Amino acid sequence: MATISKRGKHQWQAKIRRKGYPVQSNTFERKIDAEQWARDIENEMDRGVFVSRKEAESTTLYEALDRFIDEYIPNLKMVANETRRAKAIQAREIASLYMATIRTKHIAEFIKEREDEGVKPNTIRLDLAILSRLFEVAATDWGMESLSNPVKRARKPKLNGGRTRRLQPAQSKDEKSEEERLLEACGEKFRPVVQFAIETAMRRAEIANLTWANIDLKGKTAYLAETKNMTERTTPLSPAAIGILKGIPRRITGSVFGMSENAITIAMRRAREEAEINDLTFHDLRHEATSRLFENTDLDILEIAEITGHKNLQMLKRYTHLRTNRLADRLAGEKR
Template structure:
């Protein structure tokens, strides 16, 4: 049954008690609003469609992000990158809002404003984080929260990049890396390893010697399978890659690049400084992964290339394999 009690000027508390349900309370400015709310809640309980939203009313978006970071993000391969996105969200005014007050339009406005500040893919990843968090909260934590992200327009992400090293760009980039004021040998080696193996900057920066088997010629990295479970997979090393690794000094930290690049950001910053000194434009560290895939592709079939690059689908091969016109001509003539 429902009861209405006056708690002060413009404060009417409605309380609904019904067997089989937890007590529901809410305060309104008018007695009419309190009664109307109580009628709705009682009706939903009678019809068996009532959903207790009290947890959503007392939990903010920031608090849910905090829990997700500590219980879910911590076990992810890309935990460092996701923590950075969580930090961005927690600094936004939406983080102070109770979950029950959030609407799809709030995230739509966030998307539109954020697109003016950063790239579309960055916005896509930030929204994907919230979407994954809402889904996890509903399925694993039994919170009556809906995925509001699925109701808004996704950011328009540009088509896949096809930037590769052309002409003497590789030579100029390596010369600029060798001229770096700090850790020139490590930077040049990291760039060459990226071209030889296709390893991303995050994996290179966090690479430890215990992951490397120089005798077998492989690097063991963690990835996720189709069921999103982590597993260790081998990334083969070319003979040149083995030589590059053997030439690196062993640091007591156990990391391949020691203290030179403690994070992916540190390696990325060093790369960008070298790139700018070399006078190269529109080149990212990740483009070296495209370069590696495109160089390997003519020498192996696509399923093998997918295994080498740790792709889950063959469609990824088409995204990363960006042959030049000359390479396509050479491939056709090699079959003649």
């Protein structure tokens, strides 16, 4: 039988003594929470499914994130980014809660807090992904078997349709297109990076990590050992892409472009500012390249996915409207 006793002005202790089980106790700010906890524990004991909550009840989310950063994040690809994200969560009020006390309502409050700050839905989803994985690891690897994952039941922010920013054409005969202005603003080292991105639809990291050892100019392919999807792939290279590569001097390091991901981001920002182009990111060049594959080739969606590395064909379906005119021509019996 559980006993509920007052501890100080603002604390209530619930204690359960039952034959065959170690004594269970926990302290709460509200009596109702202590009573609910005791009912849950006794119910599990009655059903023979009780698992000790001792470690989960004595470990805060802050402390769990510390361990997660030390033991789990180093195995991920984007170590620096994931570490920053985890440390940012540690600065939140939710981090002071014990792991066993975190419920879906707390996750919902965290989501609303982030939304009220104007944070984008995808950023919030990345935060939730860290928390969800943390609960899974704690339950399976850290002896907190009693933990359920509150993130799984929380309402996730709805993602928008994704960015659709493309390089804009010239507005008049006297003006230059955004692509022309951007390339003119690029330095000699960065210009082929931009050209290659527009031609291949490769991601920033894929371009930064590309080495000559993985380029087959004769076979017209590039082998990408690491991608965003954590899978390797070999992508075909167009004649234009081959031409760009042939114009690049070889470096002793073996790196094709000799630029890190961060260096590419900085160079893109500088070129964009010099060219006076608003709201254009390096990743938008991937969208531009993918759009051109739909507009300028007869490749089907699976063939394009082989080039771009999209694993989810739903992501590519948003480009199919670029071929609507071709469908109209085919309905009319014309060939293109």
